[in-house]
Amino acid sequence: MRIPCPYCGNRDSSEFSYRSDAAPVRPAADAPVAAFHDYVYLRDNPAGPISEHWYHAAGCRAWLVVTRDTRTHEISAAAIAQEFVR
């Protein structure tokens, strides 16, 4: 599997670290503990397209938002997380 890093081009997935679903957003500081529970622990875990965080640890060190289908592993998009508009 190769990930099209916007900085580095197509790179082997073994250069990246994975951190799952990019959808959950860290709650505001004053949010209840339950909101942090949902953020940290609960996942949609879809069978199909998912936008997820990959970290180019052995490359540019950018966190990416990669859109990938969990049934086929097909990657349709990759963006820099810092610039990614949810």
Next chain:
Amino acid sequence: MSRLAKGGLIDRGRPLGFTFDGRAYQGFEGDTLASALVANDVRLVGRSFKYHRRRGLLTAGGEEPNGIVTIGAGAYAEPNTRATTAWLHEGMEAVSQNRWPSLALDVLSVNQLFAPIFVAGFYYKTFMWPKSFWEKLYEPAIRRAAGLGALSGRPDPDSYDRMHGFCDLLVIGGGPAGLAAALVAGRAGLRVILANEDARFGGRLLSERQRIDGQSGPEWAGAVEEELRALPNVTLLARTLVFGVYDGCEYGAVERLADQPVAGGAKPRQRLWKIEARQAVLTAGAIERPLVFAGNDRPGVMMASAISTYVNRFAAAPGRRAAIFTTTDSGWQAAADLVAAGVDLAAVIDPRPDLPAGAETLMRAGVDCLGGAMVRETHGRNLKAITVVRADGRTRRIEVDLLGVSGGWNPSIGIASNLGARPVWSDALATFLIDRAPPGLRAAGAAAGRFGLADALRDGADAGIAAVTALGRTTPTPPVWRSTEEDTGAAPLWHVPGGKAKAFVDFQHDVTDADIGLAAREGFVSVEHLKRYTTLGMATDQGKTSQVNGHALLAAATGKSIAQAGTIMARPPYLPVAIGALAGHHREADYRPVRLTAAHDWAVARGATFVDAGLWRRPRWFARPGEHDWSETVRREAVAVRSGVGVCDVSTLGKIEVHGPDAGLLLDRLYINTMSTLPLGKARYGVMLREDGIVLDDGTVTRFGPERFYLTTTTANAAKVMQHIDFARQVIWPELDVQAASVSEQWSTYAVAGPRSRDVLRTVFSDLSLDDSALPFMGAHEFRWQGKAARIFRVSFSGERAYEVAVPALLGKALMEALFEAGLPYGIVPYGTEAQTLMRIEKGHAAGPELNGQTSAADLGLGRMMSKKKDFIGRALSERPGMADPDRPTLVGLKPVRSTDRLPAGAHLMPEFGTPRAADDQGWISSSTFSPSLGHWIAIAFVRNGPTRIGERLRLYDPLRGAEGLVEICSPVFVDPEGSRVRG
């Protein structure tokens, strides 16, 4: 000898000596072990897995189920090698497997007598009673009998290589279709890789007598190969098996570079290729199907196409008097090949009533051509005769020692289902074909069901053109080759009824027609259940000759069509691949890289003993002559630090620069305590949590400028913390204006510790003010040393006055030397990780065993550090009741009640009285050491509600090692609890 007098693609000028089961034989360059055995009249080559039946060669290719041998001796022995794809070399030693004491006389062939028990699923329904017998008697016996060849038990002496390949078009298989595809794409300028499992390009052309443009098959293939070799954009990989398809158009392949031992392992034996191909064409050909009839496994029964290969390519006749049993037109071709080679052909038996065109010629040559007939039975230990049954029911016995069989063709499409698409049945071709191919891949030629040569050539060329077009190049004109338009008629025949002997479907695993019927009766009616219950297709050949026949029989037994019954998906690898090749260079001592610090050589020269810390190698201690054991050395080092001065290489700690207007804000969110208030030139101890409230790491933060911070991490967590910080600033708070970079490898850092540490530093850094007013405890300076940036931190892990000095890594060794030299008048010692650990336990500092991913800040006794004034990662979830529970095991110190008792880390702690019960478990010892300062063992432990129980006694629970004794709970700070020494 059965070597034909002329012909074949062997080099008769280069004879090769080899042995099989200790007997010497001779073959020629160009032979496989199998063809050389055929040429030497060796008919018995192996024993089957379960019944240990006598087996001869069935095929001439990678699909071979029977001719499985061990090649080589000692550490070079390679078990389970297919004789059909083992290229003969001088001195090859091959031995048969799965027999005892010998291939001809195999004691375990008595299993056949018990065949009524050993049917499908026999393990599960038998061997159970009485209870203990399975493990004590049956299973050990089954294990001993199981397995094929043996591993030597010694390290693989060969080396293996890895290579990445990139191409526009990967052609998988160098037969006629593959050569055509590669030629078209190569001429059009595509970067082409042509991988061919065989050592020689040509595929079926090497085995047959077809002609293309007036050339023989091998001549034509040779000419195409020559043209391809001349093209700079084409890479030809012979002896290279493409074994699997992976995501992102990646193909795994293994190239056999040297089959025979190369002196000293100078050349790799095999090379793993990982090929990125924009387009791929699968031209791996097709595998001929056996026919299922009684006694179809007797040595002498062979695939018709294999007979053609042995006769035409290797000039070796697999028998003296032959018959062919075929349901395909191609089987008649093999018959013609035998006649052309001068082998006595007694009969061709074809169940189809109408014989194909070729029959007439054979009849004229005196061959009995029997239409509407079948072979019902075979006779002899090795084949001696067959019984043929005619359409009218009459039978006839024909004396033959070779029977060619042809039941149709299965395209070699295994890798096409690697990504999860199941092949589909084609009624028209009576075979399974690719349905949904992996992205960028298409099949061509026989692999796509184009079984005729002319058809395959056209299809291969079309595939090449399609690849060129798909990549946006100008569509080339297809080349035209003239070759025979073959008859490719076939009528599947799945089973011949009426025979008495067993009829085999899976030859290696001894799965018979009856086994499949039995599985169906027991409800194992899906192809997946059939596979698992009968082990059909699970032998080393992965069912290449058996799968489709088995599924057809299952369909018949369950009243379904073959299309409904379906087939399984092939898993990689397509053919077995050496595990050594998949590991490449990463083995034994080279398994993972070694990271060495700048002063490593210095430590080596000082006689250091090293320890692995992740990938780093760190000095563990520096033994002196006369010291009896490591503990003596380590105590001496610790005492030297506490009483004088020592130096320790701490360069492996993670180091991170965090810069920017929002740097302080980011650090406040990363650490449980506040960092934004840190004054310039000051360091502060900090703890980071994961978002779930568990401690991620600890270290110091130093502020060198208003927007410039420097962090240290533990050695183990350096990469993890860097990733964590990047996540926080890039993903959670992208709006913050802050940068972070790892500088772990840029700085070399040395701890100089002990009451005389300042004296040593004054000698080395004479310009630097080291007065306590200028550099107090937790102070830091930037300065220059030898013209380069340097940093000094007044921090301490040992609890003594101590400094950490950092210089660019290139100066690391020089600094270590300078510090040591300057320290000699003060009796400086180098100390390693063990003395470091000893001293940090004496001070009650948490380290790796305490930061184990299961402990919170409160568990470590650091709960009060958690700021209540700000949000930080891990704050919210720390408030959960399970995290705030005071009953959680919390860090305390332990000392033995009897001063001579040892406190082993890993021991649990129980109440002082009563029988140990799980429910009463009070905690456990995380770190322990003998304390030279106190003269007895001490420990850091996690105890339920520990800090409120100081003075209470607990009992060691360590039945694993037999340690016993009572301990008393105490403060974890054993040495200098007031912290006066650290301040000088």
Next chain:
Amino acid sequence: MRNALSGHKKWQPAWRDAAPREAYDIIIVGGGGHGLATAHYLASVHGITNVAVIEKGWIGGGNVGRNTTIVRANYLLEGNEPFYEWSLRLWEGLEQDLNYNAMMSQRGVLNLFHSDAQRDAAARRGNAMLLHGSDAELLDRDAVRKLAPFLNFDSARFPIEGGLLQRRGGSARHDAVAWGYARAASGRGVDIIQNCEVLGFLRDARGAVTGVETTRGAIRAGKVGIAVAGNSSRVAGMAGLRLPIESHVLQAFVSEALKPVIPGVITFGAAHFYISQSDKGGLVFGGDVDGYNSYAQRGNLPIVEDTCESAMALMPMIGRARLLRSWGGIMDMSMDGSPIIDRAPVDGLYVNAGWCYGGFKATPASGWCFAHLLATDRPHEVATAYRLDRFATGRIIDEKGQGPQPNLH
């Protein structure tokens, strides 16, 4: 044996291939090891036989048929060890209980360690095992060498310091476990319904689950339990639940059959790698999950290479053995690496999920405890920690200390 001597004509189907009836007391969704074991214990322990197991494909086609067959009870934490020890005891009596040979083979599980810190952690774990009535032995390097002389002792990147041995651990024939439970449950009247995929849950006015909608029609039930590891999020999602679970692909590997060479199960301590040898002679081994969410039952080359590298680091004789087949299974990777056996926050629905790598060895106890929960509405005493709300309460069971990152467990 009698059947064997009568030409095998009398063998009946191992289990009835039932058609769905209108209603059951209990429906188990998922005809894998855990679901079938649950049905068996519901029938045999609790006398509840009006039970259906519904399976979208063929029984045993999921993880029970694609794991590396290891059975062990060598856990550290108090939430885990009693459960796995109970499972091991059930394994030890399984063949007699089921009258079916699951080929349980207690040849030992040896966890190697390579540093003092790992040794201390192994000691802590071994002591916990003994405390919970299980068995454990701490071996030094020489003892390991005696047990497995072919390991790499002479040129290792991470030298072997010793090992934690559980002699009662071992392996079992995975497929036979599923078939044995199916056969036993079916024999007591449980309906095993194959090719029946759940499409949704039937709910009453209060929102309670009252059955399932399937590809073979609606089936009503007093209680519905899901045991569909790998797909738990998808099925629970039909009832509106989000679970603390991600689906990940784990590859497994088998070599060609070889004469017996590896005693028991051996695990590497310097990386995730485990290996044993099947009764047929194949070396069965595996490593890490591929590391990304996946529902595709297959993986990629980096993990193939990584796993083979570990193999060559540990036992360099293996270089000349050949990889015969690799495959992938979909793991329910939970947020703390431990499973869930609990009532769902929806009435009538019960969840058995989150088995990570550990599902196979848990099969008997998982079935036993899930049956207990379904029958009594109370957690079994060895599974009280496997609550769904433990992430909210902070009483997590994180054996590896990796935190809420499922691909690291």
